[in-house]
Amino acid sequence: MPKFFIILIVSLSSAFITKAQDKGGIQFLHGLSWDQVKEKAKSENKYIFLDGFTTWCAPCRAMEKNVLSQKATGDFFNSRFLNIKVQFDVTKADNNEVKNWYKDAEAIQKDYLVNSYPTYLFFNPNGELVHRIAGGSPTPEEFITMAKDALNPGSQYYMLKKQYESGVKRDPEFLRSFIRAAEVAHENKAIPDIVNDYLITQTDQLTDENLRIISIGTSKTSDRGFNILKNNRAKADAVLGVGKSGEIIRGVLTDEIVVPFLRNGGHVERHGPMLMYTGEINNNPDWKVLKEKLDKQYPEFSDEVTMAAMPLYCQFKNDWPKYAEYAASFINKYGHRLSGDTLNSYAWDILINLNDEKCLETATAWSKLSLSGRNEKNPGFLFTYASLLYKSGKREDAISVQKDLVKLSNKNEGYLQVLNKMEKGEKVF
Numbered sequence: 001m002p003k004f005f006i007i008l009i010v011s012l013s014s015a016f017i018t019k020a021q022d023k024g025g026i027q028f029l030h031g032l033s034w035d036q037v038k039e040k041a042k043s044e045n046k047y048i049f050l051d052g053f054t055t056w057c058a059p060c061r062a063m064e065k066n067v068l069s070q071k072a073t074g075d076f077f078n079s080r081f082l083n084i085k086v087q088f089d090v091t092k093a094d095n096n097e098v099k100n101w102y103k104d105a106e107a108i109q110k111d112y113l114v115n116s117y118p119t120y121l122f123f124n125p126n127g128e129l130v131h132r133i134a135g136g137s138p139t140p141e142e143f144i145t146m147a148k149d150a151l152n153p154g155s156q157y158y159m160l161k162k163q164y165e166s167g168v169k170r171d172p173e174f175l176r177s178f179i180r181a182a183e184v185a186h187e188n189k190a191i192p193d194i195v196n197d198y199l200i201t202q203t204d205q206l207t208d209e210n211l212r213i214i215s216i217g218t219s220k221t222s223d224r225g226f227n228i229l230k231n232n233r234a235k236a237d238a239v240l241g242v243g244k245s246g247e248i249i250r251g252v253l254t255d256e257i258v259v260p261f262l263r264n265g266g267h268v269e270r271h272g273p274m275l276m277y278t279g280e281i282n283n284n285p286d287w288k289v290l291k292e293k294l295d296k297q298y299p300e301f302s303d304e305v306t307m308a309a310m311p312l313y314c315q316f317k318n319d320w321p322k323y324a325e326y327a328a329s330f331i332n333k334y335g336h337r338l339s340g341d342t343l344n345s346y347a348w349d350i351l352i353n354l355n356d357e358k359c360l361e362t363a364t365a366w367s368k369l370s371l372s373g374r375n376e377k378n379p380g381f382l383f384t385y386a387s388l389l390y391k392s393g394k395r396e397d398a399i400s401v402q403k404d405l406v407k408l409s410n411k412n413e414g415y416l417q418v419l420n421k422m423e424k425g426e427k428v429f
Contacts, residue, residue, distance in 0.1 A: 024070075024071035024074045024075065025068055025069035025070055025071065025073060025074040026049075026051075026068050026069070026073055026074050026077045026078060026083050027074065027078050027083060028051070028083045028084060028085050029082055029083060029084050030097060031097070032084075033100070033101075033104060034101075034104035034107075034108065037082060037084055038123070038127040040082060041082050041123070041125050041127065042125050042126060042127065044082070044125075045125045046080070046081060046082050046125055047080060047081050047082070047122060047123065047124055047125060047130075047150065047151060048081060048082050048083075048084065048121075048122065048123040048127070049077055049081035049082070049083045049084070049120065049121075049122055049147070049150075050084055050085075050086055050108070050120065050121040050122070050123070051068065051083070051084070051085045051086065051118065051120060052086050052088055052108075052109075052114050052117060052118060052119040052120065052121060053085065053086070053087060053088065053117055053118050054087065054088050054089040054117050055087065055089055055091055055093075056089065057117040057118060058414060059117070059118060059135065059136040060117055060118045060136075061413070062136060062412065062413065062414065063118055063136045063137070063143075065413055066138075066139075066140075066410070066412065066413075067136070067137055067139065067140050067143050070140045072140040072141065072144065073140040073143060073144060076144045076147065077147070080151065081122075086101060086104070086105050086108060087101070087105065088105055088109055088114060088117065090102065108121075112129055112132075116134055116135070116186065116274070118134075118135065118136060119132065119133075119134050120132065120133040120134075120147075122147070122150035122156075128158075129158055130150060130153075130156040130157070130158050130159055131149060131150035131156045131157050131158065131181075131185075132157055132158075132184075132185040132186075132187075133146050133147070133150075133184055133185065134184070134185055134186035135186060146184055149181065149184070154177070155177060155180075155181060156181070157178075157181035157182060157184070157185045157187070160174070160177060160178040160181050161178070161182075161190075164178055164194065170197060170201070171201070172198060172201045172202070175194060175197060175198040175201070176198065176209075176213070178194055179191060179194050179195060179198065179213060179216070179217065182194060183216055188219070188270060189270075191216060191217045191219075192217045192218065192219050192220065192223050194217065195213055195214065195216070195217025195218070195223070195224070195225060196217070196223060196224050196225075198213065198217075199213075199214070199224045199225065199228075200224075205224075205228055206228070206232060206235055208239045211228075211235070211236050211239045211240060212239065212240065213225075214228055214229060214236075215229075215236070215240050215244060215245075215248060218248055218252065219251075219252060219255070220252060220255075220256065221252055221253070221256060223252075226249070226252060229245045229248055229249060230245075230249055230300075230301075232245075233245040233246065241339060241340070241373070241374055241375075242337075242338075242339060242340075242372075242373065243337050243338045243339030243340075243342060244339050244341075246304070246334075246337050246338070246339075247338070247339045247341065247342055249301060250301070250304065250305055250308055253294070253298060253301060253305045254268075254305065254308070254309065254312070255267070255268050257290075257293060257294060257297075257305075258290065258305065258309045258312065259277060259279070260279070261282065261285065261289075261290050261293070261309075262281065262282050262285055262309065262312070262313050262316065263277055263278065263279030263280065263281055263282060263316070264279050264280045264281075264282050265279050266278040266279020266280070267279070277316070281316050281317065285313060287306060287309075287310070290306055290309065291303070291306045294306060304334055304337075307326070307329060307330040307333065307334070308330055310326035310329075310330070311323045311326040311327040311330065311346070314326060315349070320349075320350075320353040320354050321354070321356070321359075323349065323350075323353070324350055324354060324356070324359045324362070324363075327346045327349075327350075328362055331343070331346065331366060335366075335369065340370040340371070340372070340373075340375035340378065340381060341370075343366045343367070343369055343370035344366075344367065344370045344378075344380065344381045344384050346363070346366055347363040347364070347366040347367040347370065347384050347385075347388060348384050350362070350363035350388075351363060351384060351387055351388050351391060351429055352429060355391075357392070360388060360391055360392045361392060363388055364385070364388040364389060364392055367381065367384050367385040367388050368385060370384075370385075371385060377408055379405060379408060379409050379412075379415075382401060382404065382405045382408070383402075383405060383415065383418075385401055386398045386399075386401040386402040386405060386418075386422075387418075387428060387429055389401060390402075390422055390428055390429075391428070391429055395422065395425070398422055399419065399422050399423060402415065402418060402419045402422055403419060405419075406419050
């Protein structure tokens with residue numbers, strides 16, 4: 001939640017503005033309905049910036065503290081936008097202003113498909129949605145760079161979408177801009193089709209830029225990028241990072257073949273970074289049958305995908321000791337091919353779900369392995385590593401890593417709180 005605010009009265013609109021004390025952050029309008037905000041924007045010929053958050057959203061709080069309340073952000077937004085905050089959850093502690101916005105918040109959530117937080121929406125002076133940013137940013141500078149696209153019709157996501165859907169533009173430069181805007185908006189379902197159209201225009205599909213585009217636009221075996229990655233793993237990994245091509249390929253085959261097998265015709269639903277699985281769990285999966293199925297279609301990946309499917313099944317069943325056993329077998333055989341993201345994911349699951357000393361020791365080794373190459377200072381990986389060290393009883397080592405993380409993250413509030421707990425010997429996980 002926003003902190004250290006003062007209230008100013010805006011005489012012309014009878015609205016209130018909140019402003020971060022001493023930091024010159026974004027000033028947010030208060031006391032107006034959604035219709036009144038749009039009327040004000042139209043009369044002043046200003047764009048609207050809508051900060052969509054929930055009270056339980058940790059990234060929302062981090063954005064408020066580290067980005068939205070900073071002077072550089074305020075200097076950019078306050079002169080160009082009418083800024084409003086909209087709370088999308090309902091709590092017993094809600095004040096009258098939040099309650100007065102319940103209906104507007106519900107309508108905005110429904111009309112503009114707000115299903116992950118934070119979500120930042122941008123409207124032109126006529127009240128039309130033109131741009132979206134989903135998720136947080138580590139610095140004010142990065143957030144401002146993305147927000148600049150909201151003021152330029154040539155980079156606004158929804159303007160680009162209209163042009164794309166009308167078929168007016170299909171040139172490479174336009175498609176690259178549209179892919180970038182869709183990525184920032186987390187419009188993951190739309191990206192593969194745009195990437196497929198883009199790849200048709202490319203004579204060399206293995207450039208560094210094209211491989212990066214392929215990595216974010218390959219979600220099905222029918223996507224053009226799937227075979228490119230499958231047939232060029234070494235080249236792709238040299239650009240994307242160790243193990244990234246295999247991670248994408250396994251993900252696609254897991255979605256299309258493994259999940260329907262393990263969950264009786266189920267499938268994966270993605271809501272921002274969250275995954276949800278449908279279908280009743282198969283209580284007696286025959287791993288031999290799964291491997292034979294993969295052997296017929298993708299023999300070079302059948303063993304790798306089958307071994308990765310076993311811990312996933314244990315996750316479905318909440319059988320974490322078996323999860324640790326199967327994950328260890330998979331990593332022991334294919335660890336040299338796995339990305340830092342994959343290793344960190346397995347390590348994190350052990351951290352959260354198990355207290356067994358041997359399992360924690362093994363997960364700590366995976367976590368340490370994830371911190372290599374370009375991931376050496378990855379904040380998320382460092383946090384997993386520090387937490388595993390601490391839970392394993394290596395308190396001083398954990399504190400040392402956590403101190404480095406706090407410094408690296410410019411004293412991120414969440415990391416600092418964990419460091420304080422570690423120093424006091426309190427429980428973290």
